[in-house]
Amino acid sequence: MNNKNATAQGKTVLAIAVAAAVHANAQETAAPTTALPVDAQAAAVMEEVLVFGRFQQSLVDRIPIAPTELPFTLNVIDRDFLNERNFTRPIEALTTLPNITRTEDRQGTGTTNFISRGFEAPTLVDNRVQNNFRGAGARDDVFVERYEVLKGPASISTGPVGAGGIINTITRSPEAGRFTDFTLRVDEYGSIGGEFDTNLGELASGAVLLRIGGAYREFEFDARQTERQTIALRPVAIFNIGDATSIRASVAYTEHDVNPNSGFPLEEDGSIPRQIDTDTFTGYWNGEGDNEDILIDAELNHEFLDGLKLTMRGSNQDTSFDYANTAGLINYSGTPGVGPDDTDVFSLSQSAETESEATFFDAQLAFQTDAFGQQQDFVIGAAYDDRTFDRLFNSNAFEGPYSLDTLDEPRFGDGGSGPVEPFTINESELYSIFAEAAIRPSDRWTIVAGIRYDDLEQLTINFRGGDRLETPFDDDETTVRLGAAFEASDDLNLYASYAQAFVPQFGLRRSDNPVNAETSEGFEVGAKGSLWDGALTFQAGLFHTRRNDVALQDPNNGPLEFFVVSAGEVEVQGLEFSSVANPLPGLNITFNLGYTDIDVTEGDDEIQQPVFPDLTGSFYLNYTVQRGALDKLRLGAGLRYVDEREGPLVTFDSYTVTDINLAYPLTDQFSLQFDVLNVTDELYVENTSNNTVNRLVGSAVLGPPRTAVLTMRYSL
Numbered sequence: 001m002n003n004k005n006a007t008a009q010g011k012t013v014l015a016i017a018v019a020a021a022v023h024a025n026a027q028e029t030a031a032p033t034t035a036l037p038v039d040a041q042a043a044a045v046m047e048e049v050l051v052f053g054r055f056q057q058s059l060v061d062r063i064p065i066a067p068t069e070l071p072f073t074l075n076v077i078d079r080d081f082l083n084e085r086n087f088t089r090p091i092e093a094l095t096t097l098p099n100i101t102r103t104e105d106r107q108g109t110g111t112t113n114f115i116s117r118g119f120e121a122p123t124l125v126d127n128r129v130q131n132n133f134r135g136a137g138a139r140d141d142v143f144v145e146r147y148e149v150l151k152g153p154a155s156i157s158t159g160p161v162g163a164g165g166i167i168n169t170i171t172r173s174p175e176a177g178r179f180t181d182f183t184l185r186v187d188e189y190g191s192i193g194g195e196f197d198t199n200l201g202e203l204a205s206g207a208v209l210l211r212i213g214g215a216y217r218e219f220e221f222d223a224r225q226t227e228r229q230t231i232a233l234r235p236v237a238i239f240n241i242g243d244a245t246s247i248r249a250s251v252a253y254t255e256h257d258v259n260p261n262s263g264f265p266l267e268e269d270g271s272i273p274r275q276i277d278t279d280t281f282t283g284y285w286n287g288e289g290d291n292e293d294i295l296i297d298a299e300l301n302h303e304f305l306d307g308l309k310l311t312m313r314g315s316n317q318d319t320s321f322d323y324a325n326t327a328g329l330i331n332y333s334g335t336p337g338v339g340p341d342d343t344d345v346f347s348l349s350q351s352a353e354t355e356s357e358a359t360f361f362d363a364q365l366a367f368q369t370d371a372f373g374q375q376q377d378f379v380i381g382a383a384y385d386d387r388t389f390d391r392l393f394n395s396n397a398f399e400g401p402y403s404l405d406t407l408d409e410p411r412f413g414d415g416g417s418g419p420v421e422p423f424t425i426n427e428s429e430l431y432s433i434f435a436e437a438a439i440r441p442s443d444r445w446t447i448v449a450g451i452r453y454d455d456l457e458q459l460t461i462n463f464r465g466g467d468r469l470e471t472p473f474d475d476d477e478t479t480v481r482l483g484a485a486f487e488a489s490d491d492l493n494l495y496a497s498y499a500q501a502f503v504p505q506f507g508l509r510r511s512d513n514p515v516n517a518e519t520s521e522g523f524e525v526g527a528k529g530s531l532w533d534g535a536l537t538f539q540a541g542l543f544h545t546r547r548n549d550v551a552l553q554d555p556n557n558g559p560l561e562f563f564v565v566s567a568g569e570v571e572v573q574g575l576e577f578s579s580v581a582n583p584l585p586g587l588n589i590t591f592n593l594g595y596t597d598i599d600v601t602e603g604d605d606e607i608q609q610p611v612f613p614d615l616t617g618s619f620y621l622n623y624t625v626q627r628g629a630l631d632k633l634r635l636g637a638g639l640r641y642v643d644e645r646e647g648p649l650v651t652f653d654s655y656t657v658t659d660i661n662l663a664y665p666l667t668d669q670f671s672l673q674f675d676v677l678n679v680t681d682e683l684y685v686e687n688t689s690n691n692t693v694n695r696l697v698g699s700a701v702l703g704p705p706r707t708a709v710l711t712m713r714y715s716l
Contacts, residue, residue, distance in 0.1 A: 055248045055299050056311055057126040057170050059150050059157055062364060063377040063438045068528055069446040071483025071495040073151040073541050073576060084622065084636060084661060086675045086711060088704055090141045094167065095640055096618040097149055098576040098594025104687035104701040107289050107326060108228055108260025111135035116151060117545065118572050118598050118612040119164030126171055126297065128315060129158055131358045136291045136321045140232035140254050142195040142215040145172045152522040152543060153501030156450040156481040159383065159432050160503050163520035163547045173248065174209035174238050175199050180716040188708045193217030209238040222705050223281040226261040249298040256291040259283065262328025263699040265345060268337040270650030272685065275404040278705040282329045284347065284413040289323035307368035317358040324351040325413030330698040344401035349413035353420050356389045374440035385430040392420035428458035444487040451480050456504050475517050477502040492529035505551040515551040515566050538579040545572045568602030586624040593617045615643035636661035655684035657703065673711040681706035
């Protein structure tokens with residue numbers, strides 16, 4: 001932290017490198033690997049990611065601040081870690097982090113949502129909230145450089161978000177050099193996918209940098225009727241207009257054609273029915289979904305003077321998602337789950353269309369000066385976010401009953417009756433102003449403070465039951481964040497922080513009154529540092545979050561009822577530890593552990609108790625052979641653990657997923673990788689999204705089965 005007067009050029013580099021040092025594995029290289037101190041690691045990758053420092057893609061870009069100064073938890077999963085773990089859905093690598101679990105992929109688009117510290121964590125793209133209705137708007141894997149996870153209340157960073165934190169997707173940017181990377185991936189079920197990433201480098205004497213990525217993927221699954229095809233394409237360019245002005249612009253196109261294997265009901269005791277396995281198809285054989293998403297994005301940076309910089313950003317996201325006969329199995333017999341005398345389930349045949357659009361603008365003015373012999377940073381800004389969401393359904397009927405004993409027989413839906421008609425319309429406008437500062441009274445102290453004002457105007461129109469019901473929402477909130485970091489020694493930094501958040505909630509009470517905004521506040525203390533001359537780096541923290549007025553499904557809801565109730569108060573406390581160790585040349589070990597304790601302090605715990613494990617953890621080991629006939633061979637193995645999840649009716653079993661990874665570069669340009677995911681073929685319910693008393697009637701989703709994968713990578 002004695003380097004706080006360093007130029008702002010490396011600000012994002014530092015933010016990336018130190019957080020990534022906790023979670024990134026060693027590079028595939030024949031040279032001996034050594035763990036460097038935190039700031040040395042940052043310098044080592046500065047040239048590689050320097051371009052990122054010019055644009056506000058990271059959660060910590062608004063003010064230049066080194067990760068050791070950050071008074072809160074920030075985890076990073078970088079591209080190397082994504083490639084090494086090579087999950088079927090690379091974003092699943094987030095589940096290796098402490099206190100992170102995933103929810104279901106309800107419409108089979110391949111992109112899921114996540115829960116952090118017991119609460120939903122929305123997904124952002126380049127530090128901006130995106131429409132992600134059922135995964136429809138998420139970025140394709142080929143566009144992604146890394147993921148950042150900011151834990152705890154975070155409205156000061158992006159506006160209205162949840163109490164658990166936020167997940168930020170950092171997309172790839174052009175770089176100075178020229179290269180092209182090709183990847184081909186196949187698995188034992190017949191899936192095949194190819195992607196390319198072409199960086200054209202500097203054009204027009206360095207005035208333009210261009211990068212293009214694209215992919216085609218055709219997925220097959222254990223349940224043979226499940227299908228997903230994906231097409232993705234994204235050009236991104238940087239225009240350097242003189243020494244003081246630059247523009248980054250991109251267009252991302254993603255299309256999914258799917259027939260999802262949707263959810264199913266559990267037994268009354270929460271166990272998986274004996275008739276259902278990963279090869280059981282629970283949807284309709286003629287189900288189909290067509291999702292198309294286009295995101296246009298631009299950012300302008302202009303430096304007026306040394307220490308004074310203007311940033312203006314804008315984006316427009318247009319998403320359509322049409323589907324028919326994509327429902328799963330449901331039990332509405334009056335019991336919470338199926339049982340020995342209740343083996344019949346139903347399904348819903350219907351067609352739907354959704355259209356959504358999100359337009360975003362903001363402007364930020366950053367100022368940098370020297371005082372107390374240290375660099376002081378300030379930023380002020382304003383933002384505008386306009387969104388529309390239009391959902392149409394046709395008439396529907398529950399089909400069945402289907403016996404669990406005859407699920408292998410094909411089921412065909414009729415798509416519902418009549419044309420699609422308005423079902424839900426949502427329109428919103430969000431106006432925001434904010435200010436942040438990183439104040440350094442000495443070379444050992446950093447105080448980070450921020451305040452944000454958000455004014456949301458929203459109108460929701462429901463046509464459920466044939467009636468038009470308008471629900472306005474007009475509210476404003478002021479949220480703050482305050483934290484401090486102290487350099488106790490060259491290898492240890494201590495921090496403490498307080499943060500607030502709020503989330504406007506969609507839903508009506510049974511009395512037809514809208515619900516209030518959810519509010520939360522969180523405290524966190526922790527330490528970041530290294531041991532044994534940098535051979536081990538770590539991040540550890542204790543946290544406490546209080547969440548009020550959470551809207552949950554009304555436990556008295558029947559078929560086609562969607563009323564909500566407001567819970568009282570939920571308190572969450574716990575701890576997190578992450579580390580990376582390089583004890584020997586070529587050997588890299590990552591270890592993560594999270595503990596979360598959730599208490600309902602006001603209200604009915606049977607209504608508002610989130611379904612979340614007490615313990616989560618992961619352990620991965622990578623070794624790259626340093627010499628001999630197998631020089632450069634990389635061997636990896638590890639596991640992810642999720643503890644029991646106590647629900648209002650039952651406790652869901654714990655599970656452990658074990659993975660094996662092997663990779664070998666045949667030449668400097670061509671490498672092969674072989675992975676076995678879920679080696680023990682663990683059968684488990686993965687999703688933890690529906691946390692109310694009627695949870696067992698449907699929506700259970702199984703985790704992926706054992707899968708053998710072969711990946712070929714070629715670089716030019």
